[in-house]
Amino acid sequence: MSELTNKEIDKKGCCDIIEINGLNKWYGDFHALKSIDLKVKEGEIIVVCGPSGSGKSTLIRCVNFLEKFQEGSIIVDGTELTDDVKKIRQIRSEVSMVFQHFNLFPHLNIIDNLTLAPIWVHNKTKQKAREKALQLLDRVGIKDQANKYPNQLSGGQQQRVAIARALCTSPKIMLFDEPTSALDPEMISEVLDVMVDLAKEGITMVCVTHEMGFAKKVADRIIFMDEGQIVEENDSDAFFDNPESDRLRLFLDQILSQ
Amino acid sequence: MAIYPLKETKSPPQSQIKAVVWLKENLFSSALNIALTFVALYLIYLLLPPILNWTIFNANFDLAADNQSCGREGACWAFINSNLKMFIYGFYPQEELWRVNTMFGIIVALVVFGSLIKESQYRAHYIIGSFLIYPVIAFFLLHGGLGLEVVETDKWGGLTLTVVVAAVGIVASFPLGILFALGRQSEMRIVKFISVIYIEFVRGVPLITILFMASVVLPLFFSAGMDFDKLLRALIGITLFQTAYIAEVIRGGLQAIPKGQYEAADASGLSFMQKTVLIILPQALKISIPNIVGSFIALFKDTTLVLIIGLFDMLAIVGAATSNSSWLGREAEGYVFVAMVIWVILYSMSRYSKKLETRFSTEHK
Ligand SMILES: Nc1ncnc2c1ncn2[C@@H]1O[C@H](COP(=O)(O)OP(=O)(O)OP(=O)(O)O)[C@@H](O)[C@H]1O
Ligand SMILES: [Mg+2]
Numbered sequence: 264m265s266e267l268t269n270k271e272i273d274k275k276g277c278c279d280i281i282e283i284n285g286l287n288k289w290y291g292d293f294h295a296l297k298s299i300d301l302k303v304k305e306g307e308i309i310v311v312c313g314p315s316g317s318g319k320s321t322l323i324r325c326v327n328f329l330e331k332f333q334e335g336s337i338i339v340d341g342t343e344l345t346d347d348v349k350k351i352r353q354i355r356s357e358v359s360m361v362f363q364h365f366n367l368f369p370h371l372n373i374i375d376n377l378t379l380a381p382i383w384v385h386n387k388t389k390q391k392a393r394e395k396a397l398q399l400l401d402r403v404g405i406k407d408q409a410n411k412y413p414n415q416l417s418g419g420q421q422q423r424v425a426i427a428r429a430l431c432t433s434p435k436i437m438l439f440d441e442p443t444s445a446l447d448p449e450m451i452s453e454v455l456d457v458m459v460d461l462a463k464e465g466i467t468m469v470c471v472t473h474e475m476g477f478a479k480k481v482a483d484r485i486i487f488m489d490e491g492q493i494v495e496e497n498d499s500d501a502f503f504d505n506p507e508s509d510r511l512r513l514f515l516d517q518i519l520s521q
Numbered sequence: 522m523a524i525y526p527l528k529e530t531k532s533p534p535q536s537q538i539k540a541v542v543w544l545k546e547n548l549f550s551s552a553l554n555i556a557l558t559f560v561a562l563y564l565i566y567l568l569l570p571p572i573l574n575w576t577i578f579n580a581n582f583d584l585a586a587d588n589q590s591c592g593r594e595g596a597c598w599a600f601i602n603s604n605l606k607m608f609i610y611g612f613y614p615q616e617e618l619w620r621v622n623t624m625f626g627i628i629v630a631l632v633v634f635g636s637l638i639k640e641s642q643y644r645a646h647y648i649i650g651s652f653l654i655y656p657v658i659a660f661f662l663l664h665g666g667l668g669l670e671v672v673e674t675d676k677w678g679g680l681t682l683t684v685v686v687a688a689v690g691i692v693a694s695f696p697l698g699i700l701f702a703l704g705r706q707s708e709m710r711i712v713k714f715i716s717v718i719y720i721e722f723v724r725g726v727p728l729i730t731i732l733f734m735a736s737v738v739l740p741l742f743f744s745a746g747m748d749f750d751k752l753l754r755a756l757i758g759i760t761l762f763q764t765a766y767i768a769e770v771i772r773g774g775l776q777a778i779p780k781g782q783y784e785a786a787d788a789s790g791l792s793f794m795q796k797t798v799l800i801i802l803p804q805a806l807k808i809s810i811p812n813i814v815g816s817f818i819a820l821f822k823d824t825t826l827v828l829i830i831g832l833f834d835m836l837a838i839v840g841a842a843t844s845n846s847s848w849l850g851r852e853a854e855g856y857v858f859v860a861m862v863i864w865v866i867l868y869s870m871s872r873y874s875k876k877l878e879t880r881f882s883t884e885h886k
Binding site for chain 2: 327329352355356358359360362364366367368369370379380383384428432
């Protein structure tokens with residue numbers, strides 16, 4: 264598939280990199296995910312939205328096994344997720360995650376935050392990891408902060424560092440869990456800009472967000488979840504113009520009227 | 522539209538003299554406070570003169586004096602002077618004292634060198650290396666062997682013994698405490714169960730009991746012919762004791778680490794060991810520093826209990842020195858001296874921990 268030169272073909276034509284079949288998840292007695300089926304193609308940009316508590320985070324956290332699930336299967340890049348620690352680590356080394364609250368390591372400076380996984384998980388040399396880290400920091404526009412500590416940066420800067428950290432291991436898939444919802448309004452766009460850039464590069468992205476402008480601009484498909492299930496899924500134009508279910512219509516009314 | 526000119530910066534009004542303000546706020550702020558202040562002043566008036574008289578004004582500072590010529594109305598500091606060696610070295614043979622001095626000398630050198638290479642990238646290696654190698658060297662110097670004359674542990678005593686017991690207790694209990702703290706958090710039932718039982722059992726028992734058990738019960742597990750060193754027994758008991766406390770302190774630190782840190786570490790594919798050593802422990806230990814040091818200070822004080830199972834730490838030396846017929850009845854001088862020495866050591870420890878704390882909190886939170 265890497266021979267494919269045209270990204271458009273790549274997106275539409277090729278193989279599923281994430282395959283979720285009949286996924287069910289319970290927290291105790293609470294049925295958090297109900298028979299989820301979802302296939303994501305290589306290079307696809309998926310946006311997941313839905314009301315609070317609908318299971319969006321739970322769903323994407325199952326993909327890198329931060330959450331265990333009881334029924335169904337998830338296959339990531341040909342490897343099926345099981346309890347096998349080795350397989351889990353292998354998948355995690357190909358899947359990066361960006362969190363709502365950044366979760367940078369506060370005891371390490373920015374550059375060490377970025378080089379940690381490349382050095383310890385991907386066996387890169389310090390030198391190589393550092394070069395790549397600086398390159399990525401440059402790309403997200405904060406190269407000059409490399410030696411600071413996370414708590415010395417603004418929220419927007421921290422989230423950009425977190426994105427750079429996620430990219431440092433050259434992942435095939437990026438998961439975002441509401442990356443902008445903990446940010447002050449004036450910092451949201453600096454993070455979204457970085458994500459739009461990323462989307463253009465053909466990396467597979469699954470992004471939980473309520474930023475509908477962003478979704479319209481970059482998403483190949485948008486998924487609407489409510490009460491633990493996928494209620495509606497469509498390409499981004501149809502999603503906004505012709506919502507079919509009442510629940511989605513209500514949700515869009517609420518979120519777009521803000 | 523209105524435009525306002527920039528205002529000048531002024532210093533705050535200084536209507537009262539600082540000392541007066543301080544007195545008012547701290548000593549005379551309420552009726553109860555005023556009463557307490559006067560009670561405290563009265564107590565000082567009662568206690569201070571006799572203390573000063575005994576330690577200084579009526580004391581005999583003639584270091585060559587003996588018990589008779591010293592007199593009884595004040596302290597006789599010649600007692601400390603003539604027993605100083607015993608206070609520091611216990612009954613360690615005269616001609617081998619250089620070994621103890623070398624041991625203390627090396628530790629000072631290690632610390633000084635360590636503070637010189639603060640910026641070096643090898644600092645961590647240096648510190649860990651020192652912790653691994655120094656105990657071996659120290660044991661070799663104190664105990665002997667390999668050409669050095671062997672000095673049995675029943676000759677060790679005084680400040681040397683106090684420091685040895687405290688240092689071994691601290692250094693050995695630290696890694697063990699980390700293990701038990703992690704064990705108590707473990708998802709493996711058995712590991713968690715054993716850790717909880719151990720920690721709760723030890724914390725429910727006074728150190729004296731553990732020392733007695735170590736000195737009486739431990740030998741029962743070994744064949745009768747085998748001589749099981751008395752000091753070693755005490756060290757094992759103290760380490761077991763301290764481990765439980767350190768484990769609890771570190772567990773507190775572990776609990777303060779947000780869930781997001783574990784998740785970020787997991788999500789980047791780190792193994793359990795890597796996550797624990799690189800992400801979780803550094804943060805947990807940093808938070809726990811004040812409590813760890815507090816626990817070490819408590820241990821240092823507790824080491825005086827080893828006199829109960831027949832070891833001659835600094836406190837026990839007072840008894841030994843005053844039972845010598847030429848210094849009968851000079852316990853007070855001895856205890857005051859020992860208290861001073863221990864206070865100086867503990868106060869430095871606590872100052873040092875304050876320094877560490879502020880350094881970490883200004884560097885990064
Ligand atoms: N650890 C947990 N234990 C029990 N219930 C949980 C747990 N985590 C989530 N839940 C429940 O599962 C449901 C889905 O949670 P999830 O975090 O996936 O929602 P979400 O769609 O991401 O919502 P939000 O937009 O608020 O982040 C919620 O009802 C939540 O209360
Ligand atoms: Mg969520």
